[in-house]
Amino acid sequence: MRITIIGSGNVATHLAAAFKNAGHRIVQVYSRDMQHAALLAYHVKADAIDDLKQVDPETDLFVIAVKDDAIATIANQLAGFKKLTVHTSGATDLESLSAIIPQAGVFYPLQTFSKEKEIDFWQVPLCIEGVDETVTTELENLAQTISNRVYRIRSDQRKTLHLAAVFACNFPNYLYDVARTLLANKNMDFELLRPLILETAEKVQDNLPAYVQTGPAVREDELTMANHLKMLDDQPQLKMIYELLSQGIITNKKAGH
């Protein structure tokens, strides 16, 4: 397929590379910043542009991988080409694209991408949605050329998925940082916690989280929880987080989850 990438951030970069590796042709990479466009374009052997007036109409698919609030603006500028166009956003309706471009879809990779770390794209869940069965099937076929985990997900489901990803990824990462800070205050290195963090994530690869829950809250070990709260006396925000999450664990257990 001939694919045009709009954007040069983490999602654009990892998607473009996956498409290229699968044998698709990346026609152009667009970014407002020519240096960013050029860098990604170089990697995927495409042309770089920083003006949507330079878009090559000889393409089969526009992939809009930009910030959520820029999707509509970009879509308006691409509407005239009447091509298959997708956005890659977890939090944005299909509607907001299909209202502008009829042949619209969503191509949402559910993963946390970083410039620092390579990723095996075959393991990345791709959430697909199209305006109709023809578009959906076409996107599904494309998705299967780069990932083994392709799912049809409706807009309302995808919004929930995006929210769930905040709980499963962004918030745990923040808690890792809380733990790191607690250690640093006592001259201990974050290295001590890394194996524990990895094992916690690995355990739920084969089990449901409620089944492998450990710690004082699930044991209802009131003494340890009281001691922990006392240690957080000078950090009221962390104390509140500790109380709320412990209460959640206890409630879950009582509900027999």
Added chain:
Amino acid sequence: MRITIIGSGNVATHLAAAFKNAGHRIVQVYSRDMQHAALLAYHVKADAIDDLKQVDPETDLFVIAVKDDAIATIANQLAGFKKLTVHTSGATDLESLSAIIPQAGVFYPLQTFSKEKEIDFWQVPLCIEGVDETVTTELENLAQTISNRVYRIRSDQRKTLHLAAVFACNFPNYLYDVARTLLANKNMDFELLRPLILETAEKVQDNLPAYVQTGPAVREDELTMANHLKMLDDQPQLKMIYELLSQGIITNKKAGH
């Protein structure tokens, strides 16, 4: 070394196996429940006992791996043997053991153990403390026969470490379950989130968490956060968790962590 294991839970089981694999001799395994004692004893070729009166005095080390509130009771019954004795608890002072048995120490493995999952003990951080340099060195040498990650950690540090482990392990696991429930309510499978969870933990193996933080809070994407909060309107507890953790991420970012 000749080692006697007091307890038959997850820590006792994994430690006993690691000692046995390293060539140490497990003399006896004690549990109040004879079946539990016998099961572990069978695995590590030791004798099983369910009465501390049957303890074989021909041992070099007692490892007390029982619930925190049972440590003192057990220690009192072992005091007469005057042997090197350690507990394995993150939340318990060395003091509470050394007040009963002078040759006391701590042997705290910082990992989440489960019956379901084998673990590479060489990667498990072992936190060592002894009443004096002789005991500490002896425990350190023993620890190095089963792990590549041996740390000297004082009682006050270990308490902080134990608290930090709740933030780095128990709370993230709970948040995985929150995410699972959100998905289940929209007929989506937890499988969708597993690669994201694993990648989030893998990212911090080489980076500090604050450096790889993603999501709406760190982008200060107010619109997405408002939408997420609206979706949690009927779950006030989750809403509060969302608000607190997002606020924590924003505060961290502003502090330039």
